[in-house]
Amino acid sequence: GENVEQHPSTLSVQEGDSAVIKCTYSDSASNYFPWYKQELGKRPQLIIDIRSNVGEKKDQRIAVTLNKTAKHFSLHITETQPEDSAVYFCAAGGSSYKLIFGSGTRLLVRP
Amino acid sequence: DVKVTQSSRYLVKRTGEKVFLECVQDMDHENMFWYRQDPGLGLRLIYFSYDVKMKEKGDIPEGYSVSREKKERFSLILESASTNQTSMYLCASSLPTGPVGEKLFFGSGTQLSVL
Numbered sequence: 751g752e753n754v755e756q757h758p759s760t761l762s763v764q765e766g767d768s769a770v771i772k773c774t775y776s777d778s779a780s781n782y783f784p785w786y787k788q789e790l791g792k793r794p795q796l797i798i799d800i801r802s803n804v805g806e807k808k809d810q811r812i813a814v815t816l817n818k819t820a821k822h823f824s825l826h827i828t829e830t831q832p833e834d835s836a837v838y839f840c841a842a843g844g845s846s847y848k849l850i851f852g853s854g855t856r857l858l859v860r861p
Numbered sequence: 862d863v864k865v866t867q868s869s870r871y872l873v874k875r876t877g878e879k880v881f882l883e884c885v886q887d888m889d890h891e892n893m894f895w896y897r898q899d900p901g902l903g904l905r906l907i908y909f910s911y912d913v914k915m916k917e918k919g920d921i922p923e924g925y926s927v928s929r930e931k932k933e934r935f936s937l938i939l940e941s942a943s944t945n946q947t948s949m950y951l952c953a954s955s956l957p958t959g960p961v962g963e964k965l966f967f968g969s970g971t972q973l974s975v976l
Contacts, residue, residue: 792969793968793970799964839903839904848909849906853902854901854903
């Protein structure tokens with residue numbers, strides 16, 4: 751069935767360094783790829799998304815890249831700050847009403 | 862600002878009980894979803910609804926049912942709660958923009974413990 755694999759499951763970086771989280775999807779019909787951030791005890795919130803007609807999208811310190819041929823997409827966070835510490839979820843959708851989520855990456859930014 | 866409200870933040874129930882989880886959104890969204898969140902498994906879709914009285918099974922519908930009698934309200938029902946249904950339950954809503962869900966607005970979640 752449809753599947754989204756997300757790596758790594760945990761990531762620890764020094765403040766100011768970059769962080770990269772990678773996802774691979776199985777459904778070649780997928781054409782929408784959002785990223786959600788969930789801070790401790792809070793609800794997931796959309797931070798950035800990309801559709802299959804573009805290869806890269808940036809929003810300040812965060813960017814997402816998409817490689818449709820290889821069926822993978824990545825989240826890049828530059829100049830990390832302690833408030834970036836959270837669980838990040840990737841997701842893929844397109845062939846139905848539903849999104850398939852990855853298993854999540856716990857990012858810790860050390861001051 | 863979109864508000865998705867789940868009726869309970871924490872809930873403790875006994876095995877075999879019938880459990881109702883309620884979700885209300887105030888932005889006239891057509892689509893509503895129920896996910897469960899478990900460590901290491903991400904968010905898994907239980908059921909979704911794209912219109913009043915319409916429902917579709919997600920990836921893990923077994924042991925659950927849903928009700929959408931009004932556009933703003935989407936209820937998740939555990940017919941006979943079991944310990945393996947102990948989890949965080951998240952409701953979400955979105956506008957319809959075609960087959961793919963647009964930005965999801967999540968509720969704050971209900972942590973259900975079944976003893």
